[in-house]
Amino acid sequence: LTTILEYITGYVLETFLNVKAWDYRNEFCNLKGRVCLKFSIFWGLLGCFVIYGLHPMVVQYVNEANEDMKMLVSFMLLGCVLVDTAKSVLSRIDLINQLKAHAGVSLPLHLFKI
Secondary structure, three states, X not given: OHHHHHHHHHHHHHHHOOOOOOOOXXXXXXXXXXXXXXXXXXXXXXXHHHHHHHHHHHHXXXXXXXXXXXXXXXXXXXHHHHHHHHHHHHHHHHHHXXXXXXXXXXXXXXXXXX
């Protein structure tokens, strides 16, 4: 499953964002440079550790927490995600405005894939 996720993520990044975040073309047994045997084994082992080692401990702590604490933490995490998203969007808009100002021309927004 982790290999499938890595392949799909690589495909989406390359196809829609024109970004190649990693390249496994020089690795043994790779598929279009998006996945390879070595890192598939690594991600599989890490996934097993998370599922069988880390997850049971987290479930134990979550089950022991009261509902108010769970709600508070949930809202705090949601707030962090919303703030991060807003900062990212504003940063992207600021970059576009700076590029427009330096270029002295109107740049089509679709070039920046907003």
